[in-house]
Amino acid sequence: MTALDTVVAGGRVGERATRLDGYPKVTGQFAYASDLHRDGMLFGATLRSPVASARIRSLDLSGVAGSPGVAAVLVAADVPGKNRFGLNFDDQPVLADTVVRYQGEPVAVVAASSPARAWDAVGRIVLELEPLPGVFDMEEALADGAHRVQEVGNVLRHVHIERGDTRSAGADVWVEGYYETAMQDQAALGPEAGLAVPAEDGGVDLYVATQWLHADREQIAPCLDLPDEKVRLHLAGVGGAFGSREDIHMQIHACMLALRTGRPVKLSYGREESFHGHVHRHPARIWMRHGATRDGRLVAVEARLLFDGGAYASSSPAVLGNAATFAAGPYDVPHVRIDGTVVYTNNPPCGAMRGFGAPQVCFGHEAQMDKLARALGIDPVDLRLRNALEPGLSLPSGQVLTGSAPVREVIARCAALPMPDAEPLEGRGAFGYPGGTGNVTRGEGIKRGVGFAVGFKNIAYSEGFDDAGSARVTVRLEGDEPVAEIHTAAVEMGQGLYTLLAQIVRTELDIDRVVVRQADTAARNTGSTSASRQSMMSGGAVQMACAQVRAALFERARSQAGAGAGNHELSVGRGWVNAGGHPLARVADLLDEPVSREAVYHHRRTGTFDDKGQGDVHVCFAFAAERAVVDVDEDLGLVRVVQVAAAIDAGRVLNPLGMSGQVEGGTAQGLGLALMEEVQLSDGAIRNASFTDYLIPTIADMPPVVSAAVEDPEPGVPYGAKGVGESPTIVATAAIVAALRDATGRELNRAPVSPDELAGLRPPAATQGPPPCPDVPGQDPVPLYFQSGSGQQRLM
Amino acid sequence: MKVSLTVNGARRTVDDAGESETLLQVLRDHLGLTGTKNACEQGECGSCTVYLDGTLVCSCLVLAGQADGAEVTTVEGLSAAGAAAVQEAFVEAGAVQCGFCTPGLVMAAHDLLAHNPDPGDDDIREALAGNLCRCTGYQKIVDAVHRAASPTTTP
Structure with a gap:
C-alpha cells in the first residue's frame, strides 16, 4: 500500500476538485481490502449459526483434523482475551460460546492454504444446536414472558422526551398515523475484508476496510489480550461503507488466526456472508399524532417509536437518541411527547446506516405533515414553511438552535427548483414509463404525483461525546518543490474526504503538491468516518495544523530576514512567505528541516438528556428538502421516478463536485428504501442475502437529481461547512413515497412500497396501537444500569 | 486444471485452477489482476466485467475452463487498448x-x-x-x- 499521491494542481476550498484517488480507481490499481496479498498467506473462513436462537450443545472439530492445508480451527475457548466486544457495550461474543442469538452469528473460524480448503474445513465442523425460543418481532420483545435475548432483558434503551402538555395544546385539528420502515442493507459493493499479519513483537498488523481504526483497535486488543500498541491497524482500500463498517466483522477473527498460525491471514466475505457480517438499518414502527390550530400552526406532536435492534447493541442506543430527538421534524412545536424504544430481538443486529435513525422518523413526520395539510386545506409546502424551525427556536429536547438553521431556505429553494419538462403521455422512450424496457405500458393507466419532504441530521457525535478530530501536516522539500503531507487516522471510504483535506491544505498553505499518507493507528485518533462529521472534524484539524505550520514558516522567515520583515503581517502564497504583500522568503528556502505540526480539533461540548428528555445533546444540524415527481402504473404497481429536486444545507460548499455526488448517491439510497430495499426475515433468518434477491437501484431506476446548495455557514466551524453525506438520504424516502401517495391516493404507510400496495392488492400496514412504554430506570441505555462496559466512550 | 489464455495481450498459463473456479478467480487469485472486482459473484453487479474474445462478460459467470484459449481484456488492459x-x-x-x-x-x-x-x-x-x-x-x-x-x- 502506498500513499495516495496527488499531482493534480488546483483544487482549493470551494472549487470543483476531482478525486485524488480517481486514476488508481479507474485503472484497477487501487488496492481494496479484498485485493490484499502476502506471500505465504492463509485464507480464513467462518462457521456461522444456521438458526437465530439456540444453545450450543456441542462443537465437534474432529472431522477437520488432518484436512489438507488446514492450519488452525478456532472456537470460543481459543479467544485469547475477553470474548466480548461491541461499539456501545461489549455484549457480542467474538465466537459464540453458550448460545447463538442470530442467524449468521460466528461460531468458529478456520485458516487454510486456500479459500476452498478453508470452506471445506468449515463444512466438516459438526455444530450441534438445541433450539431455544426466539423473539422475532419487536413488539413481542416487549411482551410479558417474552424470551430474553440478553441477560439485561429485551429493552436496550428507552428515551422519553416531554415538553409542555400535548393535552392542553389547544389544537383544533388532529391527525394520526402509523408507519413502518423495513430493514435496509448498506450494500456497499466492497465486501468486508482484511489481512492480519503477525509481528515479531508478538503483536499484529491488521490491514482492513473500516470506518474508524481506533474504535476497532479499542475492541480488538482486549479480545486478543494484547496492549493497544501491539495491535496496529492500517487502512486498506474501502469499497463503500454507509455505516456497515462501523462495527467489528472479520477483524478479531483474522488477528486470532494470524497470531495462532504465525502467518498472514486474509479474510474476505462473499456477498451472502456480507449480509450476515454487518449490521443493518433498524426496521421501525412509528405511531404519531399531530395537532394544529386551524390557521396551520403545529402545536402538538405525540410520537411512539419502536426500533428493532436485533441480537446485539451495536450503536442502537445512539440511533434511538437521534430518532427521538428528530421525531417531530424540523418544526417549531411547543407541546411534545415522544417515547422511543429500541429492543433486542433474535433478528440480525442493527446499527449504523446513512441517516442513523433520522430516515425512519422523517418518513413518519413528513407523512403526518401532508395529512395535516390535507386536513387543514393548506398547501403542504406552505404548512412546512409556516412551522419551520429557525435560529433561536428549539427542538422538542429543549435544545436551542444557536447555529445555522436555514430550514425555510431549503424548503423554499427546493420548491423553486424547476419541475421536469412536460412530456406527452404517448410516444416516450421505454425509460419514460414505469417498467422501463419491460415495455409494459405505452402511457395507459399512468398517474403522476409530486411529493415533498424536509428533514435534518445532527453532525458529529451527540450526548456528551467529545469525538475530536486530529491530523498532522508536514511540509518538506522534494527536489526544489515544497510538498505537504497529511497524516491522519481518518478513513476515506469513497465519499471524497481525502480530496477535501488536500483542498484545505492547498488553501491554507498554497502548496499544490499534497500527499495523503495511508491512515493508520500510528496517527492520533480522529474519530469515525460517519455522522457527516469528517469534513468538520478532520477537516478542522487539518486547517488548524496548517495554521501552525504557517506560523512556524513565518518564524523561520522572520529569523532569516532579520529586520527586513518589519512589522508587516506575513502571508504565504505562490511559494513565498510575503510581508505586507512583498516577497520575503522563498518557502523552499525555509525547509532545510521539514515543518511538522499536529493539531486536535474539538467540537463544542454537548450534554445529556435529563429525565424529561431535555438537553443540549447535538453539536449542530444540517437540513435538507427534496421534491419527488413520480409516474405510477397502477395496473401493475410499477413506478418511474421522474425527477428528484434537492436543496441541501451545506453550510459552505467545499467541493461542488463532491457535494453533488453525495446528494445524488444519498438520494439513490433513499429511493432504494422507498421502492425496493428490504432485508426479508423469516424466524430471524435472512431470506434474500444476495443481489439477485435484495434489490438496489440500478441506473435504470435513477431519475435526474437536480440539486441546489444552501450556503449559510455554521459559526465556529471550519469554513462554516456542514457534512452533506446523510441529509439527502433522510428526505428522499419520505419525498418519493409522498409522491406515490399523491399519484395513487393510497395510504402507503410502509417503506418500501410494494407493487401490490400500489395496485391496491395489499392493505396498508396495520397496528393494534402503540405498545406500552417499558419500565426503565432512566434515559441511559439499559446495559449501563447493569454496569456493562462502554465502548467508544472510553476513546474520548 | 491447466488454463492457458491471453490476458491484456500477454500469454498466461495457470497450472492449478480448480474445476469449479471462475475466470474471475483465475484473474484475481491466480494472476494477481485484482482490478476486476468481486462484489456479488453471481452476475448481478457487473463489477467483474471483462472482454472475453471481444464480448463483454461477467467473469464470475465464466468457468475457468471456458476461458481456455481465449483472449481476455481487463480494466488493467484498457489503457493499452487506447481507451x-x-x-x-x-x-x-x-x-x-x-x-x-x-x-x-x-x-x-x-x-x-x-x-x-x-x-x-x-x-x-x-x-x-x-x-x-x-x-x-x-x-x-x-x-x-x-x-x-x-x-x-x-x-
Whole structure:
C-alpha cells in the first residue's frame, strides 16, 4: 500500500476538485481490502449459526483434523482475551460460546492454504444446536414472558422526551398515523475484508476496510489480550461503507488466526456472508399524532417509536437518541411527547446506516405533515414553511438552535427548483414509463404525483461525546518543490474526504503538491468516518495544523530576514512567505528541516438528556428538502421516478463536485428504501442475502437529481461547512413515497412500497396501537444500569 | 486444471485452477489482476466485467475452463487498448466515489462507445443497467459516458 499521491494542481476550498484517488480507481490499481496479498498467506473462513436462537450443545472439530492445508480451527475457548466486544457495550461474543442469538452469528473460524480448503474445513465442523425460543418481532420483545435475548432483558434503551402538555395544546385539528420502515442493507459493493499479519513483537498488523481504526483497535486488543500498541491497524482500500463498517466483522477473527498460525491471514466475505457480517438499518414502527390550530400552526406532536435492534447493541442506543430527538421534524412545536424504544430481538443486529435513525422518523413526520395539510386545506409546502424551525427556536429536547438553521431556505429553494419538462403521455422512450424496457405500458393507466419532504441530521457525535478530530501536516522539500503531507487516522471510504483535506491544505498553505499518507493507528485518533462529521472534524484539524505550520514558516522567515520583515503581517502564497504583500522568503528556502505540526480539533461540548428528555445533546444540524415527481402504473404497481429536486444545507460548499455526488448517491439510497430495499426475515433468518434477491437501484431506476446548495455557514466551524453525506438520504424516502401517495391516493404507510400496495392488492400496514412504554430506570441505555462496559466512550 | 489464455495481450498459463473456479478467480487469485472486482459473484453487479474474445462478460459467470484459449481484456488492459478516454472521463465527471464498481462500469462504457460513439441517455441507461453502483446515484456516470463520447464538450 502506498500513499495516495496527488499531482493534480488546483483544487482549493470551494472549487470543483476531482478525486485524488480517481486514476488508481479507474485503472484497477487501487488496492481494496479484498485485493490484499502476502506471500505465504492463509485464507480464513467462518462457521456461522444456521438458526437465530439456540444453545450450543456441542462443537465437534474432529472431522477437520488432518484436512489438507488446514492450519488452525478456532472456537470460543481459543479467544485469547475477553470474548466480548461491541461499539456501545461489549455484549457480542467474538465466537459464540453458550448460545447463538442470530442467524449468521460466528461460531468458529478456520485458516487454510486456500479459500476452498478453508470452506471445506468449515463444512466438516459438526455444530450441534438445541433450539431455544426466539423473539422475532419487536413488539413481542416487549411482551410479558417474552424470551430474553440478553441477560439485561429485551429493552436496550428507552428515551422519553416531554415538553409542555400535548393535552392542553389547544389544537383544533388532529391527525394520526402509523408507519413502518423495513430493514435496509448498506450494500456497499466492497465486501468486508482484511489481512492480519503477525509481528515479531508478538503483536499484529491488521490491514482492513473500516470506518474508524481506533474504535476497532479499542475492541480488538482486549479480545486478543494484547496492549493497544501491539495491535496496529492500517487502512486498506474501502469499497463503500454507509455505516456497515462501523462495527467489528472479520477483524478479531483474522488477528486470532494470524497470531495462532504465525502467518498472514486474509479474510474476505462473499456477498451472502456480507449480509450476515454487518449490521443493518433498524426496521421501525412509528405511531404519531399531530395537532394544529386551524390557521396551520403545529402545536402538538405525540410520537411512539419502536426500533428493532436485533441480537446485539451495536450503536442502537445512539440511533434511538437521534430518532427521538428528530421525531417531530424540523418544526417549531411547543407541546411534545415522544417515547422511543429500541429492543433486542433474535433478528440480525442493527446499527449504523446513512441517516442513523433520522430516515425512519422523517418518513413518519413528513407523512403526518401532508395529512395535516390535507386536513387543514393548506398547501403542504406552505404548512412546512409556516412551522419551520429557525435560529433561536428549539427542538422538542429543549435544545436551542444557536447555529445555522436555514430550514425555510431549503424548503423554499427546493420548491423553486424547476419541475421536469412536460412530456406527452404517448410516444416516450421505454425509460419514460414505469417498467422501463419491460415495455409494459405505452402511457395507459399512468398517474403522476409530486411529493415533498424536509428533514435534518445532527453532525458529529451527540450526548456528551467529545469525538475530536486530529491530523498532522508536514511540509518538506522534494527536489526544489515544497510538498505537504497529511497524516491522519481518518478513513476515506469513497465519499471524497481525502480530496477535501488536500483542498484545505492547498488553501491554507498554497502548496499544490499534497500527499495523503495511508491512515493508520500510528496517527492520533480522529474519530469515525460517519455522522457527516469528517469534513468538520478532520477537516478542522487539518486547517488548524496548517495554521501552525504557517506560523512556524513565518518564524523561520522572520529569523532569516532579520529586520527586513518589519512589522508587516506575513502571508504565504505562490511559494513565498510575503510581508505586507512583498516577497520575503522563498518557502523552499525555509525547509532545510521539514515543518511538522499536529493539531486536535474539538467540537463544542454537548450534554445529556435529563429525565424529561431535555438537553443540549447535538453539536449542530444540517437540513435538507427534496421534491419527488413520480409516474405510477397502477395496473401493475410499477413506478418511474421522474425527477428528484434537492436543496441541501451545506453550510459552505467545499467541493461542488463532491457535494453533488453525495446528494445524488444519498438520494439513490433513499429511493432504494422507498421502492425496493428490504432485508426479508423469516424466524430471524435472512431470506434474500444476495443481489439477485435484495434489490438496489440500478441506473435504470435513477431519475435526474437536480440539486441546489444552501450556503449559510455554521459559526465556529471550519469554513462554516456542514457534512452533506446523510441529509439527502433522510428526505428522499419520505419525498418519493409522498409522491406515490399523491399519484395513487393510497395510504402507503410502509417503506418500501410494494407493487401490490400500489395496485391496491395489499392493505396498508396495520397496528393494534402503540405498545406500552417499558419500565426503565432512566434515559441511559439499559446495559449501563447493569454496569456493562462502554465502548467508544472510553476513546474520548 | 491447466488454463492457458491471453490476458491484456500477454500469454498466461495457470497450472492449478480448480474445476469449479471462475475466470474471475483465475484473474484475481491466480494472476494477481485484482482490478476486476468481486462484489456479488453471481452476475448481478457487473463489477467483474471483462472482454472475453471481444464480448463483454461477467467473469464470475465464466468457468475457468471456458476461458481456455481465449483472449481476455481487463480494466488493467484498457489503457493499452487506447481507451484511456473513458477512464479519464470517469475521473473528470466525478463518476468515481468508492470506485469498487468503477472497473466494471468503465468496461461496459467502453463497450457501449465502441458500438455507439454518440449514445443518448437511454442508450447509456440500457447499456449500463447490468452494473450496480452504490455511491454515485449514476448521474455522473451518465455524464462520464457523454464526456468520453465527446471529450471536448464539458457537461
